Amino acid sequence: MRDIERYLNIRRAYGGTLTPDGTLAFLMTTTGVPQVWSLAEPETWPEQRTFYDESVSFVTASPTREEAVFGMDEGGDERMQLYRLDLAPDPDPAADPVVPLTDLGDRRAKHRWGGWSHDGERFAFASNRRDEAAFDVYVQGRGEGGEDATLVHEGDGWLTVAGFSPDDSALVVSEAYSSFDQDLYALDLDSGDLTHLTPHEGSVRFLSATWAPDGEGIYTATDRDADRLYLAHVALDGTLTPVVEDESWNVDGLAVDHDTGRAVYSRNVDGYTDLTVGDLDGTTFREGQQVDLPRGVAGGVSFEAGARRFSLTVTGSTDNSNVHLVDVDSGETERWTRASTAGVPRESFVEPDLVRYESFDGREIPAFFSVPPAAAERDGDGEGVPVIVDIHGGPESQRRPSFYALKQYFLRHGYAVFEPNVRGSTGYGTAYTHLDDVEKRMDSVADIEAAVEWLSNQSAVDPSRVVAFGGSYGGFMVLAALTEYPDLWAAGVDVVGIANFVTFLENTGSWRRELREAEYGSLDDDREFLESISPINTIDAVRAPLFVLHGANDPRVPVGEARQVAAAAREQGVPVEELVFEDEGHGVAKLENRVEAYSRIVSFLDEHV
Template sequence: MTAQFSLERYLNVRSAYGASLSADGTLAFLMDTTGTSQVWTLDEPGRWPRQRTFDEESVGFVSWSPERPELVFSMDEGGNERAQLFRLDAESGEIHHLTDMPEAKHRWGGWSHDGDRVAFASNRRDESVFDVYVQGREERGTDAERVYEGDGWLSLAGWSPDDDRLLVVESHSSFDQDLYSLDLDTRELTHLTPHDGEVRYQSACWGPDGDGIYLVTDSDADTLYLACLDAEGELETVADGGDWNVDGVALDEESGRLAYSRNVDGYTELAVGELDGPTEIREFPEPDLPGGLAGGVSWSDDADRFAVTATGRADNANVYVVETETGETTRWTHAPTAGIPRESFVGSELVRFESFDGLEIPAFFSLPEDPTPGETPVIVDVHGGPESQRRPSFSGLTQYFLSRGYAVFEPNVRGSTGYGKAYTHLDDVEKRMDSVRDLRAGAEWLVDHEAVDPDRLVVEGGSYGGFMVLAALTEYPDLWAAGVDVVGIANFVTFLENTGSWRRAIREAEYGSLEEDREFLESISPTNRADRIEAPLFVIHGANDPRVPVGEAERIVEAARGNDVPVELRIYEDEGHGLSKRENRIDAYTDVVAFLDEHV
């Protein structure tokens, strides 16, 4: 099948997301019109937006000041993840460098309510740990005051309503966090969530009175639920997700209005309401948003409306503004589709297949239009993480492959989030290869599908998904016609030895430790089984990747090239953990498409 539109056109479909509403109702958001995500603003829905930043590097987030026509945004260099913070004067366009310490990472912690100060966490003092800083809006670099010296992975969840405390989050692993209140006068840190075992405390925010904390947690439960943590440290349920996770909450402190989302089999159910007491919610009508996925809520100054990003498999991301009490929804941004008709985009079907031990594995399956029975090639696309979840969001690359006659199969193998605590732990350490067995079961399900050509299965994935690609090729070489590894882990030992020191302990909690599990980690590492690779392999990596260093790509390519199979390597000098620049994505995936055309 020949695509009507080129790969470059599909990769030029734009996305608008990451909204923030100012005190006067101006919308700021990120959009990748120029090839990287930059800051844009809009005064009214549907108008042509105004571009506010003009850089070759992608902007990470944008946040309006609560009091002045200015905003903060972040940007790193070449994908190195050492984010710097900048303040943009919306009237003059002048950009003020807040942090100006390019060797350190900076995690945004929010504006104070008077707009005079900002807070952030940074590893300036020691690369492996994060401290808490407060800084005046006009200060820069070394002017920031270190208000707490940490000894782990700290981040911030915002200022208390009277700006005298900060909500501090300490992450021990992806499934275990603690919350603290930091008194900015005394510098005393109060532990709010003492607990045994692993408990998640996420999406935390201060309640209207500054005493209660609203958050999502899985304390004494398999799934995440919305709860209120009172001043005495007691948790009370506010909204239960049932069999599904409540995966986010956005609360306006002054009005008590809130929006929270349930992740139902990968789709978003967004609930909106107003607190009527600490744990009771007066519900408002649910907004009618397209696509099935929504997130990133930003409240207006008086909470009578909020901005939110919506997307779906057949809907590129755009920002909508919702009237809080009525649910009336207006689309504000119109991110273009590069001239490709929206109605030509293909949706997905949620399916399930049985794995080796009887476990049901969910997957999203997309078939091209009018597939020929028994002749359809399939790209099995594996998400990273592994503490993540493939959800049916828009991807121009996926739509291109569908237009070319490929089917796309996206499994949420064991270890994925979204299906309860127990499911996420089914791949821990010594059970790592059970998730690879899930891939084999998924491939066998595809082989039995009437549309699929069993000899043309491609496995593709990024980061941990890249490991899954390499493991699938080495464990089950007869199943695959080709593999595409993007910034993947090739050897768990060298990965853990060389990943950023600030994240090593978090990763060892998932994969196993170098001290206790080295022999096992070596045994499952694809570089040590690369002689089993029989399928053509394409590898993509960023030279500045701080998470999975580029040596992982070089090692697997060197090992696989001894097998007399086609192996291609593309390294991008101005990228990190993935490809963020459109020109690099076009370059890389043009070669991937040619590679698959030749070998699949």
């Protein structure tokens, strides 16, 4: 059997962007962390463009030059800096191809990319340089060092820049109050005037905002007056007009080419991506082609000049991530990258079944259920296999059918994998997502109990060998499941999880606290409730062995969450294995660390399960 290291060496190619000359720049994990690579032709050998030990988080090509901007932090601290990268085919050999754009020495801050101007002379970003708890909007030239960065708007919350207007005179700015409540503004760069485009009451989402090609409005995905996200046009006077509506599924992504009006929108259909390309004209979408996608998840559209083609990332349960180019007229796709599967045969990967199970209140909970091939062929004869209940983070997120190398290893190693989208998950309507808000938090944990009950009736599964596994908010769900329903579990794996909501909110990045309080409850108003649902306060109930994994630089869920829950569980006599990486943040990004972490997790599960 191939070992865990082989599976963790399966590569990903993603985040493609097309230069004016048609070169594809993208991120790939060949070196162990994502770096920038490029291709001039499909399925040829790519050229590596960046050479760092840290992960590159994105790359986006200039609209007018053979160059791009990329972002990178240090050790997972999420204080991303921006850099310009020369992508010319014949660069100056004496010049460094990488130019720092936001290097302010000791003044470390977060920089959130906001897009190129159409003439390629400037770019926009949001940053908390002035006040760590708030984001301001900046516009800067493409020169070195950031000395010409101009503060164009002072914010007092979580601001994101969503791009320049077609004539480069304005920006669209989003302000988030929570994951399910945003506002959009038009920021005039000459006057500094900020026009509020989306006044509303209650929580309303305005996502994937982009300017209309005529500059007279903005397109966005919104759930205003609806349970599902739909595509809408918002005029500069605030008039909102639906453009594409779907009562069953969310319209969850949009990309528009300002020169041609060509557009692509995506729908999330039970987790799978459905992609449509056409033309936008005011409040009308003239539909062209359904894109012929491999079954799975796709996104990250980047149009080439003239919008005859666009690139996007495609992945599926049995397909590692690769970048494809799509012909707009025909809807046909061509894979450009060939990210290696490290010698693991593609045909050995397992496709999950999409199932639904009934929870405590009769609600149907969707989940992906994968069974090892040998167990699936057994027809109920013989002993069942252990099963890993893998719970996504967020909580405003969704487990979707993308490639997950660790899952495929577990399946080949004899574990079934169950991935529920418990109440509170996105993708199934706004009402479903709010079913776990604040005082209803533990209802989502009860959905996990119902999942184990459902699994106990599956002939392929051994109900005495069930593992709770999850990261971030999913780590909280693991700890809560172990304390609320201790007799169900053979082991638990908590990756960068929340153990104590009070200390989590007190110590998380100041720029995130208000957003998180909107979901979990506030320290001022809900402290007693937050203490009541924090697993650290009921840790004496835990019976199952526990593995705790964290990064010391985590700005989201501080490492103190791991240390306190590991210590408390040990005091109760629970077998605990604790692993903290000093050079990681919210997760484990570096290949060497991933190999160590998941090798130890596999050994831990083999010993106890």
